Amino acid sequence: MLTFVVRRLLLAVPVLLGVVFVVMLTIDLLPGDAVTLMLGEHATKDAVAALREHLGLDKPFAARYVDYVGRLVRGDLGRSIQQNRPVAVELADAWPATLELTVAALLIAAAVGIVAGIVSAVWPNSVFDAIARLASLFGLSMPIFWTGLVLIVVFSLWLNWLPVGGAGSLSHLVLPAVTLALPSVAMVSRMTRSAVLDVLGEDYVRTARAKGVGEAWVLGKHALRNAFIPILTLLGLQSGQLMGGAVLTETVFAWPGLGRLMVKAIFARDYVLLQGAVLVFALAFVVINLLVDLSYGLLDPRVGRQG
Amino acid sequence: MRSSSSRLLLGLLVLGLVAAIVPWADAQKRGGTLTIVRPTDPVSLDPNLETTAPGAWVYFNMLEGLLTLDDKMQVKPALATSYEVMSPTRVRFKLRPGVRFHDGTPFNAAAVKFTFDRALRGTPPARWASLAGSLDGAEVVDDLTVDVVTKEPYGPILRTLAMYCMGMVSPTAVQKMGADFSRAPVGTGPFKFVEWKTNTHVIIERNPDYWGDKALVDRVIFKVVPEEGARMIALQTGDADMVLFPSPAQLPALRKDPKFTVHETTGIRVVFAGLHAGMPPLDDVRVRQALLHAVDRKAILDNIMEGSAGPARGVLAPGVFGYKDMQLDRLYPFDRAKAKALLAQAGWTPGPDGMLHKGGQRLSLSWVAARGRYPKDGEITEAIQAMFKDVGIEARVQVLEWAAVFQQLRGNPLNHHMFTVGWVTSNADADYSLYALFHSKQVPPTGWNTSRYANARVDALVEQARRSLNQTEREKLYGEVQDIIAKEMVWIPIYTTKEIIATRGTVKGFQIHPVEYNLALWKTWLDR
Numbered sequence: 001m002l003t004f005v006v007r008r009l010l011l012a013v014p015v016l017l018g019v020v021f022v023v024m025l026t027i028d029l030l031p032g033d034a035v036t037l038m039l040g041e042h043a044t045k046d047a048v049a050a051l052r053e054h055l056g057l058d059k060p061f062a063a064r065y066v067d068y069v070g071r072l073v074r075g076d077l078g079r080s081i082q083q084n085r086p087v088a089v090e091l092a093d094a095w096p097a098t099l100e101l102t103v104a105a106l107l108i109a110a111a112v113g114i115v116a117g118i119v120s121a122v123w124p125n126s127v128f129d130a131i132a133r134l135a136s137l138f139g140l141s142m143p144i145f146w147t148g149l150v151l152i153v154v155f156s157l158w159l160n161w162l163p164v165g166g167a168g169s170l171s172h173l174v175l176p177a178v179t180l181a182l183p184s185v186a187m188v189s190r191m192t193r194s195a196v197l198d199v200l201g202e203d204y205v206r207t208a209r210a211k212g213v214g215e216a217w218v219l220g221k222h223a224l225r226n227a228f229i230p231i232l233t234l235l236g237l238q239s240g241q242l243m244g245g246a247v248l249t250e251t252v253f254a255w256p257g258l259g260r261l262m263v264k265a266i267f268a269r270d271y272v273l274l275q276g277a278v279l280v281f282a283l284a285f286v287v288i289n290l291l292v293d294l295s296y297g298l299l300d301p302r303v304g305r306q307g
Numbered sequence: 308m309r310s311s312s313s314r315l316l317l318g319l320l321v322l323g324l325v326a327a328i329v330p331w332a333d334a335q336k337r338g339g340t341l342t343i344v345r346p347t348d349p350v351s352l353d354p355n356l357e358t359t360a361p362g363a364w365v366y367f368n369m370l371e372g373l374l375t376l377d378d379k380m381q382v383k384p385a386l387a388t389s390y391e392v393m394s395p396t397r398v399r400f401k402l403r404p405g406v407r408f409h410d411g412t413p414f415n416a417a418a419v420k421f422t423f424d425r426a427l428r429g430t431p432p433a434r435w436a437s438l439a440g441s442l443d444g445a446e447v448v449d450d451l452t453v454d455v456v457t458k459e460p461y462g463p464i465l466r467t468l469a470m471y472c473m474g475m476v477s478p479t480a481v482q483k484m485g486a487d488f489s490r491a492p493v494g495t496g497p498f499k500f501v502e503w504k505t506n507t508h509v510i511i512e513r514n515p516d517y518w519g520d521k522a523l524v525d526r527v528i529f530k531v532v533p534e535e536g537a538r539m540i541a542l543q544t545g546d547a548d549m550v551l552f553p554s555p556a557q558l559p560a561l562r563k564d565p566k567f568t569v570h571e572t573t574g575i576r577v578v579f580a581g582l583h584a585g586m587p588p589l590d591d592v593r594v595r596q597a598l599l600h601a602v603d604r605k606a607i608l609d610n611i612m613e614g615s616a617g618p619a620r621g622v623l624a625p626g627v628f629g630y631k632d633m634q635l636d637r638l639y640p641f642d643r644a645k646a647k648a649l650l651a652q653a654g655w656t657p658g659p660d661g662m663l664h665k666g667g668q669r670l671s672l673s674w675v676a677a678r679g680r681y682p683k684d685g686e687i688t689e690a691i692q693a694m695f696k697d698v699g700i701e702a703r704v705q706v707l708e709w710a711a712v713f714q715q716l717r718g719n720p721l722n723h724h725m726f727t728v729g730w731v732t733s734n735a736d737a738d739y740s741l742y743a744l745f746h747s748k749q750v751p752p753t754g755w756n757t758s759r760y761a762n763a764r765v766d767a768l769v770e771q772a773r774r775s776l777n778q779t780e781r782e783k784l785y786g787e788v789q790d791i792i793a794k795e796m797v798w799i800p801i802y803t804t805k806e807i808i809a810t811r812g813t814v815k816g817f818q819i820h821p822v823e824y825n826l827a828l829w830k831t832w833l834d835r
Contacts, residue, residue, distance in 0.1 A: 030711075031710060031711035031714050031715075032708065032709075032710020032711050032713060032714050036713060037710055038350075038434070039434060039437060040358065040359065040434075040437075044437045044753075045752045047432060047437045048752075050430075050431045050432065051431045053431075054430060054431040083350055083351060083356075084356065084486065084489070085490075090505070093504075093505045094505070094506065145534070148534075149537070152537055153540065156540060156544055157540050157543060157544055160544060163546060164532070164537055164546050165534075165537050166507065166508075167507060251533045251534055252533075252534045253534075253537070254507075254532040254533060254534070254537065256504070256505065256506035256531075257506075260506055260533065264348075267710075269710065
């Protein structure tokens with residue numbers, strides 16, 4: 001078990017190195033350059049050259065890559081090009097907000113999605129099922145920034161129940177978390193419905209029912225436990241989706257998280273800051289996948305034995 | 308005796324009546340928190356590291372320079388009380404006595420020297436060093452007298468020192484705080500720094516020990532709200548008192564609603580379609596003039612800008628020192644027949660496809676533009692493209708992200724006939740634009756003569772005006788420069804920006820400034 005975890009974490013190292021390489025190369029290939037953007041229209045040639053040298057941007061790509069990785073190995077994420085602040089500090093400022101938002105959205109997606117999915121599966125083709133299907137279609141199709149603005153208009157402007165944006169209290173969290181969760185709620189409820197329906201058609205469920213086991217027990221003990229494996233995989237994938245969606249949600253709701261930090265870094269061509277942010281995302285993906293894999297073992301003893 | 312006292316009584320009565328009728332302008336209320344929403348967080352609160360609006364809006368209220376520009380664009384004393392030109396490269400300033408920085412450090416000549424040394428001799432130099440022309444530093448004469456020195460005679464020195472980013476910093480605070488200073492600056496201004504939470508808010512508070520008229524509100528919170536729609540909703544719900552960069556589409560409704568006030572004034576940025584005069588066929592002045600005749604600038608202002616911008620009357624904005632109305636509407640009225648006639652003179656005649664041809668070549672211009680860098684830049688580019696087509700000119704527009712456009716414009720050679728750009732005369736002195744944009748030696752990457760305009764007379768005039776410290780003479784020289792440029796246009800000026808800020812009706816006393824960065828909040832008060 002421990003060796004499995006260690007092996008997986010070690011495998012993450014080449015992944016992260018690759019991520020660093022790709023991000024750095026992309027920024028390098030993008031037209032536009034950090035220094036001219038920072039100094040603006042009016043900068044003299046000498047000023048641009050001086051700042052470029054100061055930031056080490058005059059060195060060739062390979063040298064900068066080796067330099068960056070070398071510092072990374074020593075745990076130094078560098079200083080952001082634009083603000084000249086340690087990237088570690090910038091990330092520490094931003095990632096709790098993104099984590100809070102993503103976890104809240106994931107909880108909403110899991111709770112609402114699973115309950116709605118089970119109800120739809122137990123009474124398939126009922127009125128509730130039809131409504132849930134329609135709502136899912138809506139949740140999946142609407143772009144986040146649109147739903148976000150509509151929610152703001154309804155709950156902030158008309159009803160005046162919730163703040164327009166910003167962070168700080170639970171009431172600030174509600175709208176962004178719900179907005180971010182909507183597409184995932186739809187996915188999870190659809191997946192739960194089909195997984196539970198599949199399992200309910202299995203022989204062992206029929207056997208259990210034949211033995212006279214109560215319907216609640218059949219559902220809880222036999223059906224759900226087996227249906228949970230695909231749902232869990234989906235939730236793992238969704239948490240990645242949610243982090244990606246956070247970029248938009250954070251912008252609409254003025255949420256001070258990593259997504260906005262990343263957007264800012266891209267527009268400023270600040271590759272040092274961007275890399276820091278991307279690394280955090282990449283690391284989060286690795287950890288989430290690992291957790292999902294580990295949880296299979298808990299749900300399905302066969303996985304553990306083979307592993 | 309009796310009559311005099313009754314006269315006094317009468318006088319008092321009249322005064323009382325007047326007081327009852329005229330609402331006193333100074334019935335100001337003190338206190339409260341002013342909440343401002345704007346799209347982005349500052350890069351830094353230190354002018355050494357940021358000269359763009361997100362930081363400037365905040366630090367302009369905390370840091371003061373020797374001079375300042377009032378809302379009529381006149382130079383006014385701030386931390387200096389008077390000046391005297393000692394020589395073409397030396398101006399002597401008397402400093403305001405008894406002023407202290409927010410940390411208690413006295414403000415004096417040494418602080419001025421420190422501020423300039425830090426900015427101009429630092430590695431790398433301050434971001435504003437490029438804006439400051441020939442400024443070389445300061446020399447202490449005595450505690451309250453300082454000489455500002457330039458490398459060569461530099462006429463724009465006063466307006467340079469009055470720029471928003473020339474604020475004096477506390478030497479003791481800089482030495483003590485090091486790199487942290489840029490996130491918590493210490494100046495002499497009417498507000499002091501309280502807190503900056505990245506991507507959330509910056510808070511500043513009233514400086515109770517300010518040397519001049521003290522601020523009226525207790526605190527100002529600058530919140531970041533990136534989404535335009537969300538900013539406007541925040542204004543409506545009362546979450547915000549003031550919106551910077553309000554949504555243009557909502558302004559007509561806000562103007563009508565007494566619950567809100569829309570503050571607007573003509574800005575100092577001119578947005579234009581630039582012409583590459585070094586690239587055939589635009590090297591022919593008749594072709595360039597034809598392009599101006601082909602564009603219906605009024606239609607663009609009325610239908611695309613919808614009141615959110617003013618007409619461009621030349622290459623400079625009206626608030627800039629040295630500005631002269633170029634009479635573009637008289638020189639280049641919208642006239643397709645005139646445009647076609649000029650093009651025919653230059654040898655361009657309609658071909659079978661309806662487009663203009665010469666020697667088997669189509670009149671086809673390549674044009675690089677961004678979308679969203681300046682208000683409606685993309686729409687304007689498309690509109691002009693269509694207007695060109697009406698006279699038989701093809702424009703091949705390439706819309707790129709601003710950073711990419713910028714890189715092409717900074718490069719040499721430039722492989723496009725046209726480009727859509729806006730230019731701010733940052734120090735509000737004509738030198739800044741007429742020298743960097745029209746002197747033949749200022750071709751990128753040295754300067755910003757992207758049009759590759761070359762006229763020996765203009766070169767001589769802008770050089771002479773730069774070296775003169777006689778402001779009347781300078782104004783005359785710049786007038787002549789603009790007269791020459793008007794005849795040989797290398798731009799199609801489209802509009803002069805308007806500075807627009809929306810507030811709730813409860814926000815009183817706020818005065819909007821033509822320079823976007825000069826967001827002065829100390830006279831603002833809240834009526835609630």
